[in-house]
Amino acid sequence: MSSCETCVVRNRAICSGLDNKEITALNSMGRRRSVSAGEPLIWEDDDSLLVANVIDGVLKLVTSTEDGREQIVGVAYPSDFIGRPFGQTSRASVVALTDARVCVFARNDFDRFAREHPELEHKLLERTLSELDRTRSWMMLLGRKTAPEKIATFLLEMSERLAETGCQPSFGPARRFSLPFSRQQVADVLGLTIETVSRQFTKLKNDGVIELPSRREVEIVNRGALLALAG
Amino acid sequence: MSSCETCVVRNRAICSGLDNKEITALNSMGRRRSVSAGEPLIWEDDDSLLVANVIDGVLKLVTSTEDGREQIVGVAYPSDFIGRPFGQTSRASVVALTDARVCVFARNDFDRFAREHPELEHKLLERTLSELDRTRSWMMLLGRKTAPEKIATFLLEMSERLAETGCQPSFGPARRFSLPFSRQQVADVLGLTIETVSRQFTKLKNDGVIELPSRREVEIVNRGALLALAG
DNA sequence: TCCCCACCTTGACGCAAGTCAAAAACGGGC
DNA sequence: GCCCGTTTTTGACTTGCGTCAAGGTGGGGA
Numbered sequence: 001m002s003s004c005e006t007c008v009v010r011n012r013a014i015c016s017g018l019d020n021k022e023i024t025a026l027n028s029m030g031r032r033r034s035v036s037a038g039e040p041l042i043w044e045d046d047d048s049l050l051v052a053n054v055i056d057g058v059l060k061l062v063t064s065t066e067d068g069r070e071q072i073v074g075v076a077y078p079s080d081f082i083g084r085p086f087g088q089t090s091r092a093s094v095v096a097l098t099d100a101r102v103c104v105f106a107r108n109d110f111d112r113f114a115r116e117h118p119e120l121e122h123k124l125l126e127r128t129l130s131e132l133d134r135t136r137s138w139m140m141l142l143g144r145k146t147a148p149e150k151i152a153t154f155l156l157e158m159s160e161r162l163a164e165t166g167c168q169p170s171f172g173p174a175r176r177f178s179l180p181f182s183r184q185q186v187a188d189v190l191g192l193t194i195e196t197v198s199r200q201f202t203k204l205k206n207d208g209v210i211e212l213p214s215r216r217e218v219e220i221v222n223r224g225a226l227l228a229l230a231g
Numbered sequence: 232m233s234s235c236e237t238c239v240v241r242n243r244a245i246c247s248g249l250d251n252k253e254i255t256a257l258n259s260m261g262r263r264r265s266v267s268a269g270e271p272l273i274w275e276d277d278d279s280l281l282v283a284n285v286i287d288g289v290l291k292l293v294t295s296t297e298d299g300r301e302q303i304v305g306v307a308y309p310s311d312f313i314g315r316p317f318g319q320t321s322r323a324s325v326v327a328l329t330d331a332r333v334c335v336f337a338r339n340d341f342d343r344f345a346r347e348h349p350e351l352e353h354k355l356l357e358r359t360l361s362e363l364d365r366t367r368s369w370m371m372l373l374g375r376k377t378a379p380e381k382i383a384t385f386l387l388e389m390s391e392r393l394a395e396t397g398c399q400p401s402f403g404p405a406r407r408f409s410l411p412f413s414r415q416q417v418a419d420v421l422g423l424t425i426e427t428v429s430r431q432f433t434k435l436k437n438d439g440v441i442e443l444p445s446r447r448e449v450e451i452v453n454r455g456a457l458l459a460l461a462g
Numbered sequence: 463t464c465c466c467c468a469c470c471t472t473g474a475c476g477c478a479a480g481t482c483a484a485a486a487a488c489g490g491g492c
Numbered sequence: 493g494c495c496c497g498t499t500t501t502t503g504a505c506t507t508g509c510g511t512c513a514a515g516g517t518g519g520g521g522a
Contacts, residue, residue: 063371065462071374073367084364086357091364118349125356126317128363133315133322135366136304140294142373143302143422147509183470191374193510198471215470215518231296378479414500424480429501446488446500 012079014123030105035096042094049107051083057100058180072189150190151200152229176219243310245354261336266327273325280338282314288331289411328411381421382431383460407450
């Protein structure tokens with residue numbers, strides 16, 4: 001594992017706030033790992049029992065029914081924490097959407113270290129509370145919003161989330177971005193089918209609300225219209 | 232505020248693990264409050280900024296759109312923690328479903344106390360992680376399950392959650408229980424309409440899977456069938 | 463450069479769940 | 493025990509989204 005000192009998420013991930021000695025200790029417990037797009041990091045009901053920080057790339061958290069239906073229940077971006085410390089084994093698989101680099105720890109090691117470092121547990125708590133907030137607003141979307149509302153909300157969220165990681169150091173949401181999702185994956189986030197997603201994208205393009213320069217690229221032409229549609 | 236020593240959730244809520252001195256300090260910051268069924272404790276985007284422990288009763292966490300659609304995004308039972316410490320104001324209202332008693336704290340006071348007591352923060356972290364797990368499995372339900380699957384899953388979850396609080400000290404899920412939800416509220420939990428909920432209940436009754444002795448009472452006659460339907 | 467294959471789009475059609483409307487059943491209060 | 497308002501159930505009809513089935517299309521590899 002290369003040194004945390006050069007880590008790009010050192011000051012944003014839960015490791016921020018640890019002093020050099022602590023970072024060294026944590027460093028010695030973990031290791032870096034690369035995951036290619038499409039490759040799983042954790043299987044549903046896995047017993048490999050690991051947790052991780054995302055350094056680079058985007059990963060999906062997904063649950064599936066026996067008959068193959070999938071629902072993406074979370075998306076992890078750089079500096080996000082992955083896995084289920086303390087007790088339970090995670091009920092969701094983690095799969096890389098893009099090529100990604102993560103910093104992984106055995107869950108037991110991490111649990112012990114965390115319990116000895118309240119500052120780290122506090123960071124993890126704040127993160128978990130935020131994730132719970134985000135997840136709850138996604139429940140509203142899944143349970144009560146129509147397909148057009150879902151798509152508009154999704155595009156707005158993407159333009160905000162991807163701006164933080166984006167190349168340009170500009171503030172505010174990105175006007176143009178590259179989706180880390182295929183159409184099927186967008187469907188799995190929104191609780192729709194791929195056909196419905198495709199039709200809604202086409203409709204927004206025809207209405208002049210967005211441009212679709214390529215399969216993965218999106219440009220928001222009329223943000224006001226999207227906001228109105230998102231409800 | 233009556234003493235924590237007699238509190239029925241003293242050993243289950245996040246206060247468990249605090250010693251007598253700490254409990255006394257926490258005690259002096261909070262106060263007990265009764266909330267009648269239907270009465271709100273926290274408004275959406277509230278600035279009253281409070282957090283609470285549930286002592287008794289059941290409360291719903293709900294978000295709504297401008298045009299009046301509602302989605303219940305969480306349910307709080309005795310010993311559960313309510314509210315959003317550290318920073319953000321909560322995006323959801325909290326409303327009592329049954330008459331309830333809670334132990335409330337000003338958020339600032341609670342935040343300060345929590346940061347000084349890692350054991351309490353740890354308890355809160357474990358609770359928040361569990362709630363996130365539960366919320367994520369509910370996303371799968373909202374996004375990918377059919378109405379019959381949703382109803383079956385809901386009834387099974389109710390029979391487990393309400394068993395813990397139930398009068399009889401029996402173990403395992405309750406065979407018969409009293410729903411803390413109206414039909415409309417069941418619909419708001421499952422992302423359905425009241426009519427669909429009613430029709431599915433009637434169908435399960437006609438199929439001999441459940442009995443409905445009164446509006447709020449449910450008796451599970453054939454748990455196996457429910458498990459199969461839940462998917 | 464071109465070919466291939468996975469991914470995406472488009473169209474026709476069906477159905478699960480929503481909507482609208484009215485009747486029925488409950489249960490709290492007198 | 494009997495009202496009366498509220499909640500629930502039931503029925504008839506509609507519709508948004510899913511399903512099924514053909515085409516397109518773009519980008520990576522030979």
